[in-house]
Amino acid sequence: MTPVTLPMPRSATQRCAVAGARTTAVAANTYSELAPVPERRHIPVMLPEVLRALDVKPGGAYVDANLGEGGHTEAILQANAPDGTVLGIDADAEAITSARGRLAGSPDLAGRMTTANANFRDIADVSADHGHAVGSVDGVLFDLGLSSLQLDTEQRGFSFRRPDPLDMRFDVRQSITAGDIVNRYDRDDLADVIYQYGEERSSRRVAAAIVAARPLQTASQLADVIASAMPRRGGRSRIHPATKTFQALRIAVNDELGALEDGLNQAISLLKPGGRVVVIAYHSLEDRIVKNLFRREATDCICPPERPICDCGHTASVTLVSRRVIKPSEAEIDGNPRSRSARLRAVERL
């Protein structure tokens, strides 16, 4: 698969690089004054498995690259007491506020957490700014994607069920939104995004329908257009016809796959010997990147098999904690259906 080259900003403060694109009307510095925040908390996924895979030690220094509402961070802070620390990173300032709120009643935990409103693609620099040099960290956790808070918060545009503006940014300081892609990309580029990031087989039909219906203002309007373009299948599908296209747009808006590659490589370099990187991925595109990167970093020689003598100079930096991917239990899936697609992998620094 050839990756789509998208004009995505590397830094949240960079201007939108889409020709002539402007920020949609929803762009704001914060959502707090705009959006009712749901009361339901995000349930941390595979919590016991995460703590086991991280092998959390009292006094250890950990980085939570996807702080979200702080569910995993809270559990790590309990496990690394009395003096262990967590640096929680999130691209979304609202997530950091929410995580701080969660720990507000536990000063012992809150006092050992620091936070950074940043993209984990810069995890090495962000960690260095917080006193964690290369080779000094006991563990890094990635719990990818979006939180229930983001999915359920009005105005964010992540849910196809509401007439929210087409936004989908994790970081509102970034200028490009889903509306820019939906309303400004030409049909072929749009189809490529939908195919490559959503693995949507009907990508060309969907892109053609979107282009014909422009301008599109809201997430539910977009979902209706996508549904009308999809071939009718017999029986009832468990997933909404817009699911894959919405995934594709979210990945593109936030350059999620590029950030993951950058972040993982840097996370490994942050570890001290015996330190661990643990990743929970929620779809095959993410999981494939994690699996391949971990396998490569756990291998001495990465020469093509036909090369008779190794000349790559590569040496393994990690070992796989488990050969097989770890999945949530049936009981967890019953209690939290959003955990269904979770896939956990972990490596340990040599």
Ligand SMILES: C[S@@+](CC[C@H](N)C(=O)[O-])C[C@H]1O[C@@H](n2cnc3c(N)ncnc32)[C@H](O)[C@@H]1O
């Ligand atoms: C699944 S949620 C994490 C939930 C968290 N583990 C908890 O227990 O509450 C993912 C979070 O990662 C953030 N995020 C996604 N991609 C990011 C990136 N590249 N850099 C920083 N944060 C990111 C999202 O804003 C979201 O808050």
